[in-house]
Amino acid sequence: MEISTILKDVSKDISDKSGATDCIFVKRYDCTLFGERVIVEETIKDQWSVNDIQSMFKILSVVREKGCNHVVQPMGYIVKDKLLNIYGIVHQKFVCNLEEFLFKREKTFFKNVVLTVSMKYNIAIQCSESLYIFHSLGFTHKRIELKSFYLDKNMNVFLGDYYFSANKNYPLMNGHNIGKEGDVFGLAFIVYQLFNETHCDINAVNLPILPRHYMKQELCNLHGEEKKLKRERIVKEDVYAKLICNISHQLENLLLDTWNSYNLDRLTANEFLNRINDCSLVTECGGFWEADFWVYCTRENGCLPEKVLNFENMASNIATSVEIPISLVNQSGIILSKNNEITSGAFGYFINNFGKFYVDNNIMSDLIQFASSDYYFDISKDEAQTYLNNKVDLTFLIRPSNTNPKFPFTISKRVKSKTVHTRIERRENSFYCTMSGKEYKAKSIPSLVDMLRNDGLIKESCPKELTDDNY
Known part of the structure; x- marks a missing residue:
């Protein structure tokens, strides 16, 4: 043989x-x-x-x-x-497996390591990536568990024990979850244990408790004072308090989707990887976008507690996620950041303006092209007037607009020796503007600029240096 x-x-x-x-x-x-x-x-x-x-x-x-x-x-x-x-x-030979790292860390090389949220996401992403890579080879693991993942001294994660599944008598980790979908089902259990730092049995009759889903089930069919009192009791429970702290709303939705009762409707390893990356980046940026925004708003008496993130840190994560060099991602900082910082509020605002730029290569590429263009100016309306003063007709620039969130940018241009302003609207995942009675629509600002130039409505971009003629 x-x-x-x-x-x-x-x-x-x-x-x-x-x-x-x-x-x-x-x-x-x-x-x-x-x-x-x-x-x-x-x-x-x-x-x-x-x-x-x-x-x-x-x-x-x-x-x-x-x-x-x-x-x-x-x-x-x-x-x-x-x-x-x-x-x-x-x-x-590895330092330890993931189970030892989580529950017996004091006996390993990592005995002095304090497990942070960022570290949890880093490990979860590596676990997800390893399973996606393995599935891409055409194989199924069949027994995904904490012991299946190994860490080296640099905390790099590796999927192991995959060749045991070649044995025809190899027992499944969870008998009713088969194939690649079963592997992803098990991966969700690993992520749950990682974030909650608690053992759970994948073969148990009931799925692990997820905080918001649990709250929803417990309050179902209750009304008025009874519902209010029940909610107050649940919030005081130690188990719930720990879960709500460890499992973000977005992460909870990911786990629920993965544990869908219909096997073939579950996420693939690639979809799980994309979503856990998404969860990580949102958390890095303050964790207040989408549903988490409302959760934290209500917990803070209706006031959003602003979070601030160093833009270079976020740019590094984005570069990895969208597979664009960090040097290029940094160019987007002229739009996304102020003084090398981005707030959670600004993060949500820019998602509303551009879409999920932090996980989408195409959106991020368009944003970088816009930010590094010669026509984008981070200036006010009055400053635009100054820059365009005495310029030839159809000279233009694009600047941020802060008066109405529906209109994030404005085109300022010279027409008949005067400066006029046209707002750019964001709706239906596209950018719109109207010039000379015609509405223009494009997926990105650079594409919109090309359309307007082709129709002769704008020409040269405004020089970025002020001269005496501008005053």
Whole structure:
């Protein structure tokens, strides 16, 4: 039986075997390979058929050949007994698995680490990305749990134990959730445990408690004073207080969508990754957009507690999310930030103006093009008058407009030796303006500018340097 043309037999190079522990269908050993401490996972006698072994090495060979990030890479294999189908898979030795990190951290390399919300999102995103990558190879894990993910000393996360599923008798983590949808179902349990720092059983009859969903169920069919008193009692419960603090509204919606009772309607790993990225960026920016906005407003007596984020920090996250170089994302700061800061209120305002720029490559690219254009000026109406003074007709600039949120920008241009102003409206995910009795519509400001130029309604952009002629 040919095992693999991709993986190397390192049986003769392994030494110092120690510390055997049993896992599902395998035994784990600490060993040394070329001076490096590694892990060998050895198949157990009578539990692996020839077909199982071939399937396992097929998965391992594909992972090795593709060199997948965030997926445990096989370093080679050992042959103990071909007749009994006993082989060992060699891979990197990690600091700990995710379960140990969450609940036994004091015994690991990370004993002094304090788990922050940002760190939780970082881990959740890496877990999601690793599962998405693995699914992209065409494989299913079948048993996603905290122990399936491993951390190195730099807190990089890797999906492991994926080749165990090659065994035809491999038990599912949750029997009624099969296929890739079942993997994502399990991923949601991992994220829940990560954020709430509490064990939960994926095989339990009932799903874990989610705070707002729980509140809604408990208050169902109640009215008036009875409903008010019940709400007050729930708010005082320790379990609810912890959950509402740890599980944001947006994250709760993600978990609910993933645990949808209809298996085929659940999120894919890619959709889960996009949504957890979305949750992370919103949280980084204050956590007050969409439903969270109203939650926090009501909890603060109707006043939104403004949060301020360093723009460079946010830009770094956006660059990763939309896969655009940080140097380009930083150019959007002329629109998005003031003094290198962005407030939670401004963050929501710009989402309303541009859409979800922080997770959409196309929207962010258009925003960068607009911000870096020669016609965008971060100035007032009076300043626009000064800049355009004595310029030739159809010279123009675009500036922010603060009088009405429906009209976020204004085109100021020279017409018949006078400066006139035309507001740009944002509606239906597009930008609108009316010139010479005609309405123009475009998905981005640069596209709108191209339309107006093509129709001869604007020409050259206004120079950014003031001269004596401007006064």
